[in-house]
Amino acid sequence: MDRLTIVIFMLLGFSFLFMEEYNFRGISLQTANYPSFKVVGVLIILISLYMLLKYTKTKDEEEIQDEYTICPNCKETFNYDDLKKGKCPYCKDVDTVDIEQYYKDNPEEKEKGN
Numbered sequence: 001m002d003r004l005t006i007v008i009f010m011l012l013g014f015s016f017l018f019m020e021e022y023n024f025r026g027i028s029l030q031t032a033n034y035p036s037f038k039v040v041g042v043l044i045i046l047i048s049l050y051m052l053l054k055y056t057k058t059k060d061e062e063e064i065q066d067e068y069t070i071c072p073n074c075k076e077t078f079n080y081d082d083l084k085k086g087k088c089p090y091c092k093d094v095d096t097v098d099i100e101q102y103y104k105d106n107p108e109e110k111e112k113g114n
């Protein structure tokens with residue numbers, strides 16, 4: 001579910017709270033006569049707020065997972081989370097470096113890789 005859908009859902013909840021009257025095919029409904037409308041409105045707003053927060057959190061977690069490092073010795077690339085203290089598992093005690101930083105410092109290596 002994308003963020004826009006959640007925001008529209010939340011606006012629907014606010015309309016339940018603040019609209020005094022609904023008109024649907026000539027039938028008008030006074031929300032004041034139906035107190036449960038307000039309760040449902042509050043529930044919808046709370047649920048959409050929760051989903052909005054959860055959605056944002058998931059987005060951050062995805063960004064952390066995309067951190068790749070490269071070993072300057074054997075040129076293997078790794079996901080940083082899979083390494084112990086950022087050390088290359090093949091070359092003992094060799095620190096891997098951030099892959100973007102590595103290609104910035106060694107632009108010729110990138111062309112070789114392609």
Ligand SMILES: [Zn+2]
Pocket residue numbers: 071072073074075076088089090091094
């Ligand atoms: Zn290595």
